[in-house]
């Protein structure tokens with residue numbers, strides 16, 4: 290481990306293989322994966338459609354660069370446009386990079402309109418990534434500490450507060466965009482209401498601002514729709530995604546429509562790997578499988594099943610304050626911090642994690658079945674009930 294830079298706190302387990310919702314470690318012990326590599330392996334581990342797509346593409350062509358047209362990239366872009374109603378796509382290799390593209394679109398959109406010090410409104414407890422711009426946009430001083438100076442051009446407001454956005458817009462003619470997550474995956478699973486999101490849309494329309502949704506975690510079926518915004522009947526100007534898009538193969542995407550789709554021109558932005566044939570083959574298999582196996586509806590259904598199960602099991606304990614999130618993005622808000630929960634669950638053969646100290650986060654594969662859901666409910670409920 291000394292050869293690896295010391296940037297992660299890790300649990301003492303090493304996995305060697307996976308199948309569906311299950312992982313196997315070096316000693317042959319099996320674990321139920323209720324975290325999916327942090328919302329990445331939405332189709333479960335070793336999904337045959339994804340594995341076949343990667344294998345076939347690897348045998349044909351892995352990379353050519355964006356100096357040439359790429360068939361797979363074109364196909365994946367068309368698939369994403371079809372499932373989202375957005376107009377075009379820029380491909381990156383990660384969520385942070387997808388958000389970098391969004392931030393650059395917003396800034397360029399400002400410059401094109403004569404705003405040379407563009408400002409993007411961002412939210413408290415937001416998480417947008419670890420690059421310098423996305424770290425600046427992130428609302429967590431703990432992850433920013435030690436990395437100043439951060440970037441100019443971001444103003445933070447309290448999440449879920451329309452007046453705060455309205456006030457910043459009124460006071461600042463340089464505002465060009467509002468950037469937010471519909472569910473704050475790293476920020477304790479805080480979940481925006483329909484009224485709030487629709488209100489942000491209206492404020493953006495009235496003030497010619499771009500509404501930019503970070504769906505790096507909420508996208509690709511996770512909340513019970515392909516994108517979370519599709520629950521609410523409006524369209525964002527920019528939406529980013531990554532995590533679940535490649536089922537483990539690194540890929541990110543920044544989707545745009547309207548003026549945002551026309552803002553970047555040749556030479557304005559790029560990525561050597563972004564949208565390469567291998568990553569796009571995986572992405573295409575994911576989008577098609579989500580559609581063919583009806584996984585958005587299944588995620589919605591299993592989300593309801595898990596929530597009902599937790600309510601039934603935990604109501605009497607007094608430990609469960611609230612269940613946050615949407616679909617298979619589930620946050621069990623406890624009445625106290627649970628710093629050993631992740632390690633305790635591992636001992637019981639279950640993978641999960643904890644955000645914001647007291648929120649148990651569950652992100653099982655979209656195709657999790659009822660028997661697996663029952664096991665998740667059983668183990669997690671017992672651990673919570675046993676909290677002293």
Ligand SMILES: *Cc1c(COP(=O)(O)O)cnc(C)c1O
Nearest residue numbers: 383384385416417418474505506
């Ligand atoms: C994970 C995440 C990111 C960062 O994605 P990386 O692929 O780690 O760069 C950005 N935004 C949200 C909402 C995320 O959940």
